[in-house]
Amino acid sequence: MILEAANAEFLEKGYDGTTTASIAARAKVTHAMLHYYFQTKENLFEMFVQKKMALVKEAICPPARTATPGNLAEQVRYIVSHHMDFLFSHPELPKFMLREICFNRDSLAMFAAVAHQDGNIMDVAAGLKKAAEKEGLSIGFDIRTIIIEIALFNISAFISTDIRRSCFGESEEAAAAMIENRKTENTERILKMLGK
Helix, strand or coil: CHHHHHHHHHHHHHHHHCCHHHHHHHHCCCHHHHHHHHCCHHHHHHHHHHHHHHHHHHHHHHHHHHCCCCCHHHHHHHHHHHHHHHHHHCCCHHHHHHHHHHHCHHHHHHHHHHHHHCCHHHHHHHHHHHHHHHCCCCCCCCCHHHHHHHHHHHHHHHHHHHHHHHHHCCCHHHHHHHHHHHHHHHHHHHHHHCCC
16 A cells, blocks of 8 residues: 555656655555654655566566577567567656656666666676677677667657657557557667667
8 A cells, every 4th residue: 555655656756756745645544654664765765666677677688588599680679679568558657767867866876776686687788799799790888878778769759659649639549659660760779779
């Protein structure tokens, strides 16, 4: 109950806009009860971030491992597509991520710390590097940059879709079609960055 309320508050208002009082009110519990179980807003936010990062890892890492080993184009296509599908099933997340990355440096540090707790995402980056090297491509930058670029390209597609729906009344069908097109475009962008 409290965790669900915290999840909703953080997604709607971000870390800075959320208070333990607003979480308690939304959960319909006393402020004292919230503090008894979770102590601080930071503790609740860390749990929230860990849960969201676990979902992201689940969306990206297993699909990346099922792609043909050493086939760079297929690995990139899988990662981009499955990350997009994940965002599509969690439409509130792209706005939240963008807000926190841009305006809350502490949140960004927490996302990074949680990402490094489990090597899965770094394993995906290493797999991409290995596939690129196998194809004779020389990567002139840290391959982890590609993971960041995939996330940013994909998140921007959802922000764009949201704006088009809100400002221009674009239909859900048109938005879904645009997302499918962006999967292909984002895959091509990443492959171009990799010199493919």
